[in-house]
Amino acid sequence: MSEAAVVTRGTVTVAAERCKGCELCIPACPPQVLRMSEAHNGLGFAFPKLLPGCTGCGACLLVCPDFCFEVYKYEEPIS
Amino acid sequence: MTRRLLEGSEAMVEAALLAGCRFFAGYPMTPFTEVLEHFAAKLPAAGGTCINAESELEAIGMAWGALATGARAATGSTGQGLALMQESLSEITRAELPLVVFHMARGQGDYYQATRGGGHGDYRHPVYAPVDVGEAVELTQQAFDLADRWRNPFVLYGDYLLAHTAEAVAVEPLACPPIPEKEWAVDGSLSGSGRSRNVNSLGMTKGRKGIEPEAFWQRLQAKHDQMAVELPRFEAEHTDDCDLLVVAFGSLARFARHAVRELRRDGARVGYFRPVTLWPFPTEALALAAQGVARVAVLEQNGGQMIDDVRLAVLGSAPVVPIGGISSDDAGFGMGPLLDPVNVRIRVSGALAGTERAA
Amino acid sequence: MKVDETIRTDTPPERAARKTGSFLPRLQLGADHDLCPGCGEPVALRILLEAIEAVGCAENSIGVIGIGCYTALTPLMDVDLVQALHGRAPSLATGAKRMKPETLLFTLQGDGDMVNEGLQEVLHTAARGERVTCVLLNNGVFGETGGHMTSTTVLGQRTKNTLEGRDASYHGHPILIGDLLAQLDGTAYAARGAVYDAPSVARTQVMLRRAFEAQLSGAGFSFVEILTMCPTGWFVPTAEGPGYLSKVMGSVHVTGELKRDGQFTPTRELPPPEGVE
Numbered sequence: 001m002s003e004a005a006v007v008t009r010g011t012v013t014v015a016a017e018r019c020k021g022c023e024l025c026i027p028a029c030p031p032q033v034l035r036m037s038e039a040h041n042g043l044g045f046a047f048p049k050l051l052p053g054c055t056g057c058g059a060c061l062l063v064c065p066d067f068c069f070e071v072y073k074y075e076e077p078i079s
Numbered sequence: 080m081t082r083r084l085l086e087g088s089e090a091m092v093e094a095a096l097l098a099g100c101r102f103f104a105g106y107p108m109t110p111f112t113e114v115l116e117h118f119a120a121k122l123p124a125a126g127g128t129c130i131n132a133e134s135e136l137e138a139i140g141m142a143w144g145a146l147a148t149g150a151r152a153a154t155g156s157t158g159q160g161l162a163l164m165q166e167s168l169s170e171i172t173r174a175e176l177p178l179v180v181f182h183m184a185r186g187q188g189d190y191y192q193a194t195r196g197g198g199h200g201d202y203r204h205p206v207y208a209p210v211d212v213g214e215a216v217e218l219t220q221q222a223f224d225l226a227d228r229w230r231n232p233f234v235l236y237g238d239y240l241l242a243h244t245a246e247a248v249a250v251e252p253l254a255c256p257p258i259p260e261k262e263w264a265v266d267g268s269l270s271g272s273g274r275s276r277n278v279n280s281l282g283m284t285k286g287r288k289g290i291e292p293e294a295f296w297q298r299l300q301a302k303h304d305q306m307a308v309e310l311p312r313f314e315a316e317h318t319d320d321c322d323l324l325v326v327a328f329g330s331l332a333r334f335a336r337h338a339v340r341e342l343r344r345d346g347a348r349v350g351y352f353r354p355v356t357l358w359p360f361p362t363e364a365l366a367l368a369a370q371g372v373a374r375v376a377v378l379e380q381n382g383g384q385m386i387d388d389v390r391l392a393v394l395g396s397a398p399v400v401p402i403g404g405i406s407s408d409d410a411g412f413g414m415g416p417l418l419d420p421v422n423v424r425i426r427v428s429g430a431l432a433g434t435e436r437a438a
Numbered sequence: 439m440k441v442d443e444t445i446r447t448d449t450p451p452e453r454a455a456r457k458t459g460s461f462l463p464r465l466q467l468g469a470d471h472d473l474c475p476g477c478g479e480p481v482a483l484r485i486l487l488e489a490i491e492a493v494g495c496a497e498n499s500i501g502v503i504g505i506g507c508y509t510a511l512t513p514l515m516d517v518d519l520v521q522a523l524h525g526r527a528p529s530l531a532t533g534a535k536r537m538k539p540e541t542l543l544f545t546l547q548g549d550g551d552m553v554n555e556g557l558q559e560v561l562h563t564a565a566r567g568e569r570v571t572c573v574l575l576n577n578g579v580f581g582e583t584g585g586h587m588t589s590t591t592v593l594g595q596r597t598k599n600t601l602e603g604r605d606a607s608y609h610g611h612p613i614l615i616g617d618l619l620a621q622l623d624g625t626a627y628a629a630r631g632a633v634y635d636a637p638s639v640a641r642t643q644v645m646l647r648r649a650f651e652a653q654l655s656g657a658g659f660s661f662v663e664i665l666t667m668c669p670t671g672w673f674v675p676t677a678e679g680p681g682y683l684s685k686v687m688g689s690v691h692v693t694g695e696l697k698r699d700g701q702f703t704p705t706r707e708l709p710p711p712e713g714v715e
Contacts, residue, residue, distance in 0.1 A: 014447040015461060018469055022476035022676045028636050035444070046476070049444040059636030061459040063680075065480040069470035071459035072451050102537060129538045130530070133562040140522070140529025140559070144502065147530065148522040148537040170523055265518035265534075265543035271465055271496040277512055285513050286467050380575030 014071040021045030047073015088113035098223035100339025101127035102145035103154035110239035111183040135160035138225035149264030158189040169198025173280035177226035186413025190384035206357040220253035312355035318368035322349030376430035462485040476676035478666025489646035495542035504547035525556025528563035567624030580671035620697035624657035629699035633666035634680035
């Protein structure tokens with residue numbers, strides 16, 4: 001990933017405790033800002049963590065089988 | 080009220096409409112077909128729907144969906160079609176839906192199917208076997224009422240003779256107390272409220288994973304045990320004063336009753352017992368009636384089916400003998416030579432021999 | 439990657455922001471289900487419940503549910519439901535809709551349920567033009583029993599009873615149920631969608647809305663097939679589910695609209711999905 005300034009237009013809230021580690025959100029994210037964690041949740045699965053650059057598009061929410069995402073769009077983007 | 084000449088099929092359909100039946104689905108098959116025809120002719124004018132289903136399997140499915148919305152609904156067929164419906168009949172019973180089934184059989188060979196049920200698991204549905212068109216009109220309405228009270232299917236066991244014999248009947252409404260609100264029914268109105276419902280046979284509920292079939296099915300069994308206590312019905316004559324007790328059901332019982340009355344007039348000590356409910360079988364009443372009797376004769380038009388229940392009721396207090404048998408017409412519709420007053424009298428008389436008590 | 443580059447996601451944002459997507463649709467009571475990681479059926483559930491809301495029927499709908507893995511999702515659905523037997527849902531839907539014609543009536547069935555056990559039911563319900571919407575979750579296997587061949591399993595697909603891969607000479611060919619239904623005059627709308635990525639999920643939701651609108655307008659029977667991932671039943675790693683769906687399933691069960699405004703487009707005439715030759 002480039003070290004240049006990344007614009008972040010949105011963000012997500014992740015219900016990490018119910019993630020089953022399917023990782024479908026990772027390739028679904030158009031700006032590719034989701035990575036699976038090193039840690040594991042109470043179910044024993046890694047879960048998604050968010051990097052800068054989220055656009056708030058909601059793709060992760062659409063593909064998640066466990067309803068782990070809530071999506072927000074910032075009023076003012078973060079550079 | 081005026082009496083009209085109506086064949087059994089038509090009278091039963093009119094009775095169903097009086098009882099508030101507003102949905103019927105069926106598939107033509109002799110001798111049930113006229114039931115479907117009469118529903119098709121009469122239901123739309125009563126504000127109901129009659130669907131020609133693509134097979135018996137779908138007919139009972141359609142009635143199931145209509146029942147789930149809280150409507151009074153029915154289906155029917157003859158033995159072969161009822162055979163196709165058995166899985167659904169079991170599930171509908173376990174989902175506690177008030178289905179009424181018009182089983183117009185080809186004779187009496189479907190007794191096992193009707194009373195034991197050919198479906199899976201532990202379930203029971205009462206079976207009414209009318210003796211004539213007049214009783215069929217009453218029992219049809221009774222079936223719709225009790226089906227709603229108990230939240231259980233009820234089967235009406237008729238046959239070719241009942242379906243196609245026209246008798247003078249007055250189809251009058253049966254007075255029944257109002258039934259409770261169907262809070263379990265789904266009509267879409269609780270969707271989105273947090274209190275939506277799920278009509279199912281496993282005890283599934285909203286907001287809780289999994290099922291608890293054991294508790295659900297045990298509760299169902301307790302209900303069926305209670306039905307077995309409260310619902311038996313029978314008709315009997317001269318049972319306290321006979322050496323031979325004749326047991327018969329349905330249309331054939333009409334011939335048995337006639338033979339018993341004739342023989343009685345001629346001085347024979349013969350009695351008559353007719354289960355009106357094939358399930359729950361009136362076991363206690365028959366046991367009582369068989370006390371002090373020298374012989375019990377079972378007149379049924381099959382290879383011996385109700386005789387099992389008679390033996391269980393009599394429990395050895397008297398010998399139980401079959402005097403009926405398989406009897407059918409050339410088309411296999413059950414209109415056999417046994418359905419004849421002279422033949423039946425001969426069978427009953429034959430059973431009388433040797434039953435005279437020592438003076 | 440340094441841990442401190444990641445953004446906190448366990449609470450809603452502190453900066454001013456507009457919520458554009460909720461955890462759950464309005465008609466969903468919770469998220470706790472035991473379906474496999476990577477299963478496509480809960481993804482389909484979301485867009486189904488959102489479509490019911492989108493056409494204004496959140497407080498006026500009845501669902502008839504078939505038997506399969508998806509049956510376990512019923513405790514989460516805040517919709518009046520009737521549980522049917524395997525294959526029978528369209529018959530129950532027929533009876534229920536005739537008694538409650540003002541409701542939005544849908545079925546939810548798997549491919550084993552609808553195309554194997556219940557092929558007769560769905561064909562006749564469509565032929566009669568019943569104003570119901572049948573929704574098919576097609577993953578090409580009997581998932582709940584452990585991954586066995588159904589009539590939509592594609593040639594070459596390995597299942598527990600086609601261990602060497604489905605062979606046309608022994609196991610026959612898959613049935614494209616959407617084509618059978620779309621040809622019937624009673625069918626007003628028929629479409630096949632999928633949930634392998636965000637764009638396909640979004641396109642499929644449009645199909646569901648169009649199907650419901652066809653029902654509500656009284657135009658006739660409507661049908662939406664939704665291809666869903668079943669990595670467990672396909673014996674592939676979870677992450678390979680979407681790729682298997684779009685390439686293996688999707689090259690046979692091609693996505694697109696099969697019947698719309700009286701026009702029938704058979705599957706073989708649909709353009710292939712993006713990224714598939």
